[in-house]
Every structure is written in C-alpha cells, then in structure tokens.
Amino acid sequence: MAFTVAIVGRPNVGKSTLFNRLAGRRLAIVHDLPGVTRDRREGHGSLLGMDFQVIDTAGFEDSGGDSVEARMRRQTDMAVADADVALLLIDARAGVTPLDRHFADHLRRLPTPVILVANKCEGKAGSSGLYESYGLGLGEPVPVSAEHGEGMYELFEALRPFAEKAGALTEDDGDEAPFGEAGGDAESEEVDPGRPLTMVIVGRPNVGKSTLGNQLLGHERLLTGPEAGLTRDAIAVEWTHRGRAVKLVDTAGLRKKAQISDAIEKLSVGNTIESIRRAEVVVLVMDAAAILDKQDLTIARLVIDEGRALVLAINKWDVVDDPQAALRRLRDRLETSLPQAKGVATVTLSALTGKGVDRVMDAVLDAWTVWNRRIPTAQLNRWLEEMIERHPPPALPGGRRYKIRYMTQAKARPPTFALFATRPDELPESYVRYLVNGLREAFAMPGVPIRLFVRGGKNPYAKADG
Numbered sequence: 001m002a003f004t005v006a007i008v009g010r011p012n013v014g015k016s017t018l019f020n021r022l023a024g025r026r027l028a029i030v031h032d033l034p035g036v037t038r039d040r041r042e043g044h045g046s047l048l049g050m051d052f053q054v055i056d057t058a059g060f061e062d063s064g065g066d067s068v069e070a071r072m073r074r075q076t077d078m079a080v081a082d083a084d085v086a087l088l089l090i091d092a093r094a095g096v097t098p099l100d101r102h103f104a105d106h107l108r109r110l111p112t113p114v115i116l117v118a119n120k121c122e123g124k125a126g127s128s129g130l131y132e133s134y135g136l137g138l139g140e141p142v143p144v145s146a147e148h149g150e151g152m153y154e155l156f157e158a159l160r161p162f163a164e165k166a167g168a169l170t171e172d173d174g175d176e177a178p179f180g181e182a183g184g185d186a187e188s189e190e191v192d193p194g195r196p197l198t199m200v201i202v203g204r205p206n207v208g209k210s211t212l213g214n215q216l217l218g219h220e221r222l223l224t225g226p227e228a229g230l231t232r233d234a235i236a237v238e239w240t241h242r243g244r245a246v247k248l249v250d251t252a253g254l255r256k257k258a259q260i261s262d263a264i265e266k267l268s269v270g271n272t273i274e275s276i277r278r279a280e281v282v283v284l285v286m287d288a289a290a291i292l293d294k295q296d297l298t299i300a301r302l303v304i305d306e307g308r309a310l311v312l313a314i315n316k317w318d319v320v321d322d323p324q325a326a327l328r329r330l331r332d333r334l335e336t337s338l339p340q341a342k343g344v345a346t347v348t349l350s351a352l353t354g355k356g357v358d359r360v361m362d363a364v365l366d367a368w369t370v371w372n373r374r375i376p377t378a379q380l381n382r383w384l385e386e387m388i389e390r391h392p393p394p395a396l397p398g399g400r401r402y403k404i405r406y407m408t409q410a411k412a413r414p415p416t417f418a419l420f421a422t423r424p425d426e427l428p429e430s431y432v433r434y435l436v437n438g439l440r441e442a443f444a445m446p447g448v449p450i451r452l453f454v455r456g457g458k459n460p461y462a463k464a465d466g
Contacts, residue, residue, distance in 0.1 A: 003052040003166040005045065005159065006079045008107070009089035010099045011058075014119040018089065018146035019056035022047060041235050048156045050163050055079045085113050085162040088138060092118040092126030096133055104136040115158050116141040122148050196238055196245035199364050200275045202303070203285035204295050205253025208315040212285055212351040213237070213250045216360065241361050249275050254299055276302060280371065280413070281309040281364045288316045288326065288348075292333045304340050304449045307414040309371035311363045311447075317348040318355060342437070343446025371448045372412050380407050380417075387438050393431050396423065415439075416451040424454040 005022075007015045022045035045054035057076040080086050088107055090100050107114045118130045121143035133141045142158050144151030201209045214220050217239055235250045251272040276282055282303045286296050291314060303310045320326050330346065338344070345363040349356030384407045393402040406420040417439070421427060436450050 003163050004083045005052050006055040006057060006083035006086045007089060008057050008076060008080060008086050013089045013091040014146045015089050016056050019054060021146050021149060022054045047152060050156060080110060080112050083112055084166050085115060087115050087117045089117050089119050090133055091120055092129035093120045095129040104138055114138050118143050119146050121145055122150055196247040197368055198247045198279050199281045199283060200249040200251060200279040201283045201285060202251050202299055207285045207287045208351040209285045210250050213248055215351055215354050215357045251275050276308060277306050279308045281311060281367050283311045283313050285313045285315050288314050288320045291330050297337050300338055307449050309367040309448045310341055310344050311367050312344055312346045313360055314348045315351050318350040318353060341447055342440060345447050367447055370445050371414055373415055373445060374412050375409050375443055377408050383442050387435060394428060414449045414451060415445060419452060419454045421454055424456045427454050
C-alpha cells in the first residue's frame with residue numbers, strides 16, 4: 001500500500017489498542033504495564049474505506065547509548081521516517097506530560113507530518129488534557145477513544161488529506177464502507193501465486209531469532225540484543241526474496257511452561273503459538289551448544305502437530321568445536337525423538353556473521369513446495385498396490401484377509417491422504433507408519449507432516465467394488 005501511518009507516543013498511552021482498532025483485529029499485545037511493545041509492528045489498516053499500512057511502535061523513551069530503550073527509540077524513529085504521516089498519541093486523562101512535550105518538539109523537527117491524537121477521551125475525564133494538548137504546537141488535537149472506537153470519523157478526516165496526496169484515497173471513497181474491515185490472511189487450500197509465503201521464526205529465548213531475521217531482511221528491522229526476552233509481540237515483515245513475496249514473522253522465545261509466571265510472557269507465548277498456527281513454514285532456531293534439547297523438541301512437535309512445514313536452523317555454528325560429532329548427535333536425536341518429521345531440512349549457520357544464512361531460504365522454499373505437493377490418484381494407487389504386494393497387511397482374527405480398497409489425497413498443506421479399507425479400526429498403527437514412510441520416500445516428501453486417515457466402506461470413486 002502507498003499510504004503508511006505510524007502510531008507514536010510515550011509508553012502506555014494506548015498505541016497498541018489504536019493499532020488493533022485500525023487493523024480490525026487483535027494483533028498487538030495490550031496490557032496496562034508500560035513498555036509492553038518493544039519492536040515496531042506493521043499491519044493492514046482500514047478506516048471508513050480508506051486502506052493503509054499502519055505501524056505500531058514502542059513507547060518514546062528519552063534514552064541514549066546502546067540500552068534497550070535507546071534501541072527501541074531508534075526503531076521508532078525509523079518507523080516515523082518510513083511513514084507518510086505520524087499519529088502522536090497522548091493520554092488525555094493523564095494530561096500533557098514533560099515526555100509528551102519533549103517528543104512533540106522532536107517530531108516537529110522531522111520532515112514527516114504529525115497529527116496529534118488525544119486518546120481516552122470517552123466521557124468528560126479527558127477534557128482538561130484535550131484542551132491542554134493545544135499547547136504542544138501540533139495543531140488541533142483529534143479526540144478519540146481507541147478502546148471504545150469513538151472519534152474514528154474525526155481521525156479519518158484528519159488522515160484524508162495525506163491519503164489523497166499519496167493516491168490512496170479518491171473523492172468517492174470513505175462514504176459507505178464500514179470501519180475496521182482490514183484484509184485478512186486466512187489459510188486457503190488453493191495456492192495464490194501473488195500471496196506471500198508465511199514463514200515464522202521460533203525457538204527458545206536468546207537463540208538468535210531476531211538476529212537471523214535481520215540477516216534475512218538485509219537490515220536492522222528487528223530489535224536485537226544480548227538480553228533474553230526482547231521480542232514480545234509476533235512481528236511480521238513483508239519482503240521479497242528472489243522475486244518471491246515472503247512474510248517473515250519473528251516471535252517471542254518459548255520457555256518451558258512451568259517457568260512462565262509473568263502475565264506479559266503468557267500473552268507473548270499465546271501470540272507465538274497463534275503465529276505457528278497461521279504459518280506455512282516454521283524455522284526453529286536452536287543454539288549449537290544445546291541442539292534439540294527438551295524444549296526444542298516440544299516446539300518441533302507443536303509445529304508438526306499443527307501441520308506446518310519445519311526447517312531446523314542451528315545457530316552459533318561458528319563456535320562449535322567438533323561439527324561432525326555435533327551433526328551425528330543431531331541425526332541420532334531426530335531419529336529417536338522426532339520420527340514424524342523424518343528428513344527435515346537442517347541448516348547450520350551463524351546469524352551474527354551471516355555465514356550459512358543464505359541456505360535458510362532455500363530450505364524454506366523447498367519445504368513449502370513439499371508441503372503443497374499433490375499426487376495424482378492413479379499414481380498413488382499404483383504405488384499402494386506395490387506397497388501391499390511387498391508387505392501385505394496382517395491377517396484379521398480367524399485368518400480373514402484385511403482388504404485395502406483405495407487411496408486418495410484429500411488435501412495438501414500438509415499432504416493428507418484417505419485410505420479406504422475393511423474394518424478401519426483394526427488396521428495396526430505400525431502398518432499405517434509403514435505406508436506413511438513409504439509415501440515420504442516414494443514421492444520425495446521429507447520433513448513435512450503427513451496425515452493418513454483410514455476410512456471404512458467401499459471405494460467412493462469406483463463404479464463397483466472390485
């Protein structure tokens with residue numbers, strides 16, 4: 001979209017609430033604790049028929065050096081520089097604070113135009129702060145209540161001139177369209193070639209997820225640092241890799257459930273799990289010093305259970321003393337603890353130096369292709385006949401033969417198959433695994449989850465049962 005709006009302001013004035021309101025759904029974590037948002041988060045916004053890109057930012061902090069707050073401030077400044085217009089949000093109930101004045105002065109010196117927005121103006125409690133905000137020198141404030149959706153028409157009118165200048169709004173727009181209808185990204189069985197591939201980066205805290213994301217993007221888009229737990233929201237960034245549209249989602253680190261007591265971290269974990277459910281390919285980043293530990297396996301199994309394609313990224317490989325021994329341990333661990341992802345792609349890299357990072361996207365695209373694979377029914381059943389001939393299913397009690405009639409692929413994303421047979425409940429799980437492993441090998445489907453459901457009844461695609 002040509003029109004971009006950045007939401008800025010000091011901590012805890014309601015920026016993420018307004019972001020969610022404009023995006024039409026709850027994307028950013030909202031909590032009463034100041035400073036919840038640390039990265040800038042982007043989304044598609046809509047307001048009375050006016051569509052735009054909206055950016056939620058960390059709270060403005062008056063900090064310098066290389067502290068977390070200073071790095072957050074630099075991300076916010078970059079968001080303002082990228083925007084067509086910035087919304088400076090203040091809390092009208094709290095009144096204008098010295099920090100509000102400081103950052104109003106800062107924004108006035110930047111080339112990006114600024115609209116002053118007074119939030120929490122429901123009722124009369126925000127009246128004094130609203131009138132006080134005129135003194136910030138940013139023109140007439142727009143009174144809104146992001147939580148209750150009040151003042152959205154006034155905000156639309158304030159944004160209209162900038163949208164028209166950017167060519168994102170015509171004179172006919174904005175008359176009848178309802179507020180808050182943003183474009184969704186619901187999963188579809190059909191592959192839209194113009195739709196970005198959704199890849200989500202997950203892992204334990206402080207394994208280098210955001211650093212890897214920045215290396216892939218080619219610039220410092222995601223907040224990084226030695227402090228564990230810097231990322232709280234799931235941050236989505238759209239970019240292009242070799243002409244292919246990709247939506248990269250950086251997520252908060254996942255710790256063991258028993259170690260999580262903080263309310264913000266609980267929200268972050270829920271945000272990460274929801275991102276996995278919406279993903280197509282998930283890149284699990286692991287520390288080379290503790291490859292596939294118990295928590296890594298828990299995350300990997302979650303990805304497989306959700307039916308997503310999986311790629312393993314072993315970070316900090318440049319400090320491993322014996323790479324060959326480490327790879328052997330990894331292969332053994334995968335064989336014994338993650339057989340349902342047999343053949344999963346593994347990439348060794350250093351996110352800090354960039355070595356090996358170029359192979360990550362190759363693995364992601366390969367996994368995505370397999371995840372979308374469809375096998376013609378005739379080919380599938382020729383393979384099934386060979387598998388049964390090589391290893392017939394075990395006999396039923398009383399010596400009766402177990403008859404497998406037919407097989408078809410029900411869907412892709414992930415590859416899902418239906419096997420029609422007599423007495424489906426009595427087909428041993430070991431024979432189902434035999435068929436799944438055969439599918440994986442014969443049709444080159446390594447590393448992705450394969451679903452195989454056994455159904456009763458006759459072949460629904462045949463005219464008569466042979």
